[in-house]
Structures are given as structure tokens and as C-alpha cells.
Amino acid sequence: MIDIRFGPQVCGDPTTGSSREWLVPDGRGGYAMGTVSGLRTRRYHGLLVVAGETPAARRVGLVSLDPAVILPSGERVRLGAHEWSSGEVDPRGFELLEQFALIDGVPRWRWRVGDVVIERELAMAYGRSCVAVVHRLVSGGPVRLDLAAVCTWRDAHGERRADGPTPRMDPVAGGAVVEGSFRLAGPDWTPEGQWWLGVRHREEAARGLNAEEDLWYAGRFSGALDKPGDTVSVLAWADDLAEEPPAATGLVEAARRRNRAVVAAAKPADPVEATLALAADAFVVSTAAGPDAVAGYPWFGAWSRDTMTSYEGLFLCTNRADEGRALLRAYAATLSEGMLSNTADTGRVEYNTVDATLWFLHAVTRHVTVTGDTDLGDELLTALHAVVEAHLAGTRYGIGVDPTDGLLTQGGTPGTALTWMDARVYGVPVTPRTGKPVEVNALWVNGLAGLAELTELVGRDATALWGLHTRAAASFRERFPAPVGWLYDVVDGPAPAYPLGGAAHHDDDLLRPNQLLAWSLPYAPLEPDEATLRRITAGLFTPLGPRSLSPDSPGFVGRHRGGPAERDSGYHQGTVWPWLIGPFVDAYRRAGLPTDDLLVGLEGHLTEYGLGSVSETADGSPPHAATGCPFQAWSVAELLRVRRNG
Structure with a gap:
């Protein structure tokens, strides 16, 4: 396949890095989708978007997993990105991106914080409404990684507001079930439960549509990255909620293998x-x-x-x-x-x-x-x-x-x-x-x-x-x-x-x-x-x-x-x-x-x-x-x- 990768001049610019979008489909009409920079510019962007009875009847579930690196000094470096109703973009994690690559259809981000380099890969379990997000320490460390699970549960064409019902959170082993509809699982789960008000989607504003929504900060996962090769992974899925999918690292590798097979068959x-x-x-x-x-x-x-x-x-x-x-x-x-x-x-x-x-x-x-x-x-x-x-x-x-x-x-x-x-x-x-x-x-x-x-x-x-x-x-x-x-x-x-x-x-x-x-x-x-x-x-x-x-x-x-x-x-x-x-x-x-x-x-x-x-x-x-x-x-x-x- 053609080589698709971008360096810091594209990744680190909230305009150029946010005008290039990636898509990971689940084979059922659902998907994960976002931008190179990590900034969500559409109401449709999310890590778990679930197809309903027809492929068009989609609902957005897991919106983002915002990483934060805790360095040995105790400094907390946020790697996520959101735009707010004021027009401010905060945090600006894309400024620490040194590369984005799409490899065999699997997106990969690479952040550098001094000598600490962390990669993220994301894939969906083909044929299931399930996303796997894997973070790997490439160099440096030891560090700790927190992952803020930002959620909603709404029609993909709409938005949800804090003046409506609070999302229902049911605790389960290793995470939570949100609205009885999708499940989050990962290491060291800490429930939070608060609204983030006034998140803005610039592409919806450009299309003359309502550009703002409120998001639910459900909680955070946390894990140690002590040495290169260590991983912290999160799964989110909307089918067979009682049955945990295979390991996230295995799902990423399975997606890569399947994509190669699809190409070879053609x-x-x-x-x-x-x-x-x-x-x-x-x-x-x-x-x-x-x-x-x-x-x-x-x-x-x-x-x-x-x-x-x-x-x-x-x-x-x-x-x-x-x-x-x-x-x-x-x-x-x-x-x-x-x-x-x-x-x-x-x-x-x-x-x-x-x-x-x-x-x-x-x-x-x-x-x-x-x-x-x-x-x-x-x-x-x-x-x-x-x-x-x-x-x-x-x-x-x-x-x-x-x-x-x-x-x-x-x-x-x-x-x-x-x-x-x-x-x-x-x-x-x-x-x-x-x-x-x-x-x-x-x-x-x-x-x-x-x-x-x-x-x-x-x-x-x-x-x-x-x-x-x-x-x-x-x-x-x-x-x-x-x-x-x-x-x-x-x-x-x-x-x-x-x-x-x-x-x-x-x-x-x-x-x-x-x-x-x-x-x-x-x-x-x-x-x-x-x-x-x-x-x-x-x-x-x-x-x-x-x-x-x-x-x-x-x-x-x-x-x-x-x-x-x-x-x-x-x-x-x-x-x-x-x-x-x-x-x-x-x-x-x-x-x-x-x-x-x-x-x-x-x-x-x-x-x-x-x-x-x-x-x-x-x-x-x-x-x-x-x-x-x-x-x-x-x-x-x-x-x-x-x-x-x-």
C-alpha cells in the first residue's frame, strides 16, 4: 500500500492535522474515526460508533480516551485535544506528536515528551462493535499513563446536553457499563462522572449545523509503563456485554493480518x-x-x-x-x-x-x-x-x-x-x-x-x-x-x-x-x-x-x-x-x-x-x-x- 505518514509540521498544526481523517470500520457499519491531530472536528468522530438495525442508524459511545503521562518528577503532560465553545483548544497534545502513520489500515500516533516516546494503535474487532486501543512505551520511562474515558450515548447525527439525564454508569469488573449499552474495560479503573460543557466541532460549524455538545467524563484508567515494550490497553464494546473480547494487543494484530489478507485477495x-x-x-x-x-x-x-x-x-x-x-x-x-x-x-x-x-x-x-x-x-x-x-x-x-x-x-x-x-x-x-x-x-x-x-x-x-x-x-x-x-x-x-x-x-x-x-x-x-x-x-x-x-x-x-x-x-x-x-x-x-x-x-x-x-x-x-x-x-x-x- 502507499505510504501514509505525517511528521510534526502536519500533526502539530490544529488546521492541517485536523483536516486529514482516518477511519477504522467494524464490518457492520460502525466505526472508529477521527483526525491525525486527535482533535475531534465532527459530531461523528469517536472511538466507538455503533451501527444499529441498519448501517445508517448509528450511535456514538466512547468519544475519546485522553492520555496523560505522569513523569518521574510528578509532572503531568496531557496528550489529548479538545476545542471548546470559546474557540480555545485545550489541551494541545498534538503539539507533542512527532508522527502519525496509517500502517496496514491501523492508525498509529507517536508522542514524544523529552526522552519518553509513547505510541498508540487502534483497531476494531471485525464483525463486532468493539474497539481496542493500545499504548506502548517505545523509549524512556518509567512513567505512568492515565486515560480519561470521555463518553456519550446518542444518535450520531445529533448531540447531547448536560441539561438532560445524567448517563447511567453500572460498575463491572475492570470498568463500567454506560447507559446499559456499551462497556469499558482496562487497568485500574477510577469512576469520575462529570459533564464537560461546550465541546465544539469546527466542521459542523462550517456546515451550518449545531457545533456544540456536552460530554460525560466517565472515569479514567491507569497503568505503569516501566520499560520499553510495556503496554496499557483499553477495550470498549457494545455487543455481548458480559463477555470480554480477546486482549487488545491481539485484536490490533488480528486487524492488521485481516487487512493484509483483504489486499492480497484483491x-x-x-x-x-x-x-x-x-x-x-x-x-x-x-x-x-x-x-x-x-x-x-x-x-x-x-x-x-x-x-x-x-x-x-x-x-x-x-x-x-x-x-x-x-x-x-x-x-x-x-x-x-x-x-x-x-x-x-x-x-x-x-x-x-x-x-x-x-x-x-x-x-x-x-x-x-x-x-x-x-x-x-x-x-x-x-x-x-x-x-x-x-x-x-x-x-x-x-x-x-x-x-x-x-x-x-x-x-x-x-x-x-x-x-x-x-x-x-x-x-x-x-x-x-x-x-x-x-x-x-x-x-x-x-x-x-x-x-x-x-x-x-x-x-x-x-x-x-x-x-x-x-x-x-x-x-x-x-x-x-x-x-x-x-x-x-x-x-x-x-x-x-x-x-x-x-x-x-x-x-x-x-x-x-x-x-x-x-x-x-x-x-x-x-x-x-x-x-x-x-x-x-x-x-x-x-x-x-x-x-x-x-x-x-x-x-x-x-x-x-x-x-x-x-x-x-x-x-x-x-x-x-x-x-x-x-x-x-x-x-x-x-x-x-x-x-x-x-x-x-x-x-x-x-x-x-x-x-x-x-x-x-x-x-x-x-x-x-x-x-x-x-x-x-x-x-x-x-x-x-x-x-x-x-
Whole structure:
């Protein structure tokens, strides 16, 4: 894997050291997450964040373990870090950090206090809601180490205040059970029990959200570090509370071994692919319903559009086809009226996308093509044919095939945003894209051909499907090329307020990246044209991937910043989306254009924001600072896929 480590100039600066985040997943949707400096900048940061019935229903438990070194002189040196409502940062333990490193996916901090050097490593027990934190004396000593256990128990999207109920603390051997929900265990436990008031999260303030909470100082652990090699370890876990997990040092080593095995199984070609293979592993989770995929950390759960768009990169490019097969079967069971359920983040099943189902068709056909698993194709064939039939007949939200040209139209319901550009502000879609969106119809053409080939592969007649494909492809080639030199983003949209006798419909020629799918998919309706791709590149390409709208377009937003309404207004109005690097590179390759220099920026990005991973979004204007989730599934999956398939 690539070498990810930082020295004191990054670690010791509360800005640079706190803008780089690490993630340690538990394989269930929970995680430990924080910054290089140790300063918590998000409400979502914590050492034990527990997934609930769905990966999105997370709760924060153990917030931090703040170390303090007691030197032989009696001096107490605090190594933790917190920002307070006053803006003051105290303590400032990051100023004593001489290195942070991410080694085989395990974060390691190294503090120096004179000749005393202490390292911390942190890992989660894969498949359990359990974190192990190990402190080791590297040199110097003897010293004593105190560890302040700072806790809460709340929804990950919220905060808890001291004016509410005091957390319940039940004493148990070696520690305590907090709120009956998670347990702390370690050496020489001393209960304390007091509120720390006004802890501030600077990233939440920047996102226009409530930035303060109160934390519960539950107690402290303490242990001697007499000689180099001695350790002081703490465990925290939220399942099987009566059963103590294995030793913390063993869990750290087990995590390191597992991470190496995950990388080896993916058979990466170079350190970048190895890093991306481990990054992909964070998103593949086990739930009560079987394997699933988290869309992004720290706040997303499982979204079917993201899962199916990411499918090839997360599962097929990492040699996880068995888990992928189970996932596809489970998702097929959610089909209703020809539509795939979208997300369980809200706790209810929703059918509110036009494209997730089409990405599902693509995922199944890619699975069968890559693995040769015709049994799965045969098993799902009836359901896939029912998807096509439902779209021909018409389904929810005005989604259906236009009988005049065989193309797919959508968005007949006010207030809906059914494509991946689905942001809404105060209930009003920012980019409604009513009509026939270009990528939706590229997926439709691609899905019909893929299903026809799958049908023939299992020995059945596909004449009708090929007929539908031929007609839709021909209509696509006729309708989408625009006089401006690229493809329309939407055709046959609702007409603006034209004078009497004006146009009956509107074709949107704003320069957006959605058209890339018309050249990039396996059964794309168009052959790429170099001149068109050059125009798209000039208007949209950035080092972190394509913008969602060209800078010279009306409504372009160059900074993805501010409160929720401001951010959502710019979400698809110029913001960069790294996942689009996949169709961009594929289109270039099909045109015979060089691609070696297109991935350099994203590869460098692996050490800039979410360490070893790829962000959800970035600013459309230079220097294209990363925004959104630091760890995003389809961003990782598409970068890995185009590297593996190059």
C-alpha cells in the first residue's frame, strides 16, 4: 500500500492535522474515526460508533480516551485535544506528536515528551462493535499513563446536553457499563462522572449545523509503563456485554493480518490499487439481511443507487463475487413495480429513483460477464424481464417508455428529483431534470442489450429485447446530439413559458457530465467523438474528476460550502464528483485517447482528506478542496475499477 505518514509540521498544526481523517470500520457499519491531530472536528468522530438495525442508524459511545503521562518528577503532560465553545483548544497534545502513520489500515500516533516516546494503535474487532486501543512505551520511562474515558450515548447525527439525564454508569469488573449499552474495560479503573460543557466541532460549524455538545467524563484508567515494550490497553464494546473480547494487543494484530489478507485477495497491481482495495473493504458490511454496502462515512447508510454504481469496483475488482452474489439476490427481492428500493437510511423502504434499477441491471450483467455465473443470471432473469415490462407499461412517478421513440421518460410528479442529481432545497428540486435525461437513457439502452445477451446466454429467445434496444439506440442517436457540440443533458423536458405558438418542449443543453455514460457503458449508444470529449474536458475536468456543471453555465457554484440549503443548492451545480472519473476514463479509452495523466490528482488525493480513500465531492473552483463525506464508496469503486480495467 502507499505510504501514509505525517511528521510534526502536519500533526502539530490544529488546521492541517485536523483536516486529514482516518477511519477504522467494524464490518457492520460502525466505526472508529477521527483526525491525525486527535482533535475531534465532527459530531461523528469517536472511538466507538455503533451501527444499529441498519448501517445508517448509528450511535456514538466512547468519544475519546485522553492520555496523560505522569513523569518521574510528578509532572503531568496531557496528550489529548479538545476545542471548546470559546474557540480555545485545550489541551494541545498534538503539539507533542512527532508522527502519525496509517500502517496496514491501523492508525498509529507517536508522542514524544523529552526522552519518553509513547505510541498508540487502534483497531476494531471485525464483525463486532468493539474497539481496542493500545499504548506502548517505545523509549524512556518509567512513567505512568492515565486515560480519561470521555463518553456519550446518542444518535450520531445529533448531540447531547448536560441539561438532560445524567448517563447511567453500572460498575463491572475492570470498568463500567454506560447507559446499559456499551462497556469499558482496562487497568485500574477510577469512576469520575462529570459533564464537560461546550465541546465544539469546527466542521459542523462550517456546515451550518449545531457545533456544540456536552460530554460525560466517565472515569479514567491507569497503568505503569516501566520499560520499553510495556503496554496499557483499553477495550470498549457494545455487543455481548458480559463477555470480554480477546486482549487488545491481539485484536490490533488480528486487524492488521485481516487487512493484509483483504489486499492480497484483491491481487493489486501496485500500491495504489492495494490502498484502494482496502478502502473498498470499509464499505462492504454484513447486516442481518446479508452483505450490503455503505455509501459513505461518516453519515450515509446503504443507498441502492450508490451500491449498484459501485458494485463492480467494490465486489468484482476485489474478488468478492460470493458476497456480491448474495447482495444482488437480496436487492432483487426488493423489486416492486419494476423499481428497486432506494434507501433504508430513513428506516422505511422508498422507491424514488429512476436510475437505481437500471444500475442494478448493469450490475447483474457485469457480474455474470466477469464471473461466468450464469446460474445467478438464470435465477434473476424473470425479475429482470419484469423490470423491462414494468417500464414499458409505466410505473411510479411517471417513469415509463415513450411509445413514440422507445426512450425512457421520468418526473411527472411535482417536487421529485429522481436522477442521481437529487438535491432539494425546502422540498424543491435544484435539478429536477424532468423529461428524458441523457444518462438514464444511456443506462436504458445499455440495460436492454445487457439483458438480451444474458437471456441468450441462458438459452432463451431475446428477439423482443434486441428490438427494443435497436429502437431506443436509434432514437438516442437522433435526439441527444446538440448543436452546441455535445449532448443534451435532458430532452423533451417541460417547456418554459414560451409565447403562444412556441416550443412544445425544452431540450437542456447545459454542459454536464451525465452524457459521459453515452460513450462509456459496455453497450453505450454512441461511439465517442474526440472533438466532443475535448470540449467536455475543457469545461468539466478537474484533478479530482469532472464538475457537475461547467463554470460558464448559468447557476454555476464554485464552492460547496455553507449551511444545508446553501450546500444542497450547489451539490450538482458545479461541485466535483470523483465517481465520474470512471465514465470519463472509459469514454477516453473507447475514443483511443491517452488516459495515463487523468488519475494523477485522485491518486495524490489519497493522502489529503479521508486517508487512503476518496472523498464524496470537491469544490468546482481551484484548488478543488475536498468536501462531503471523506470516505465515499462510489468514488473509491470507480477509481479502482478504471485502474484495474486499464
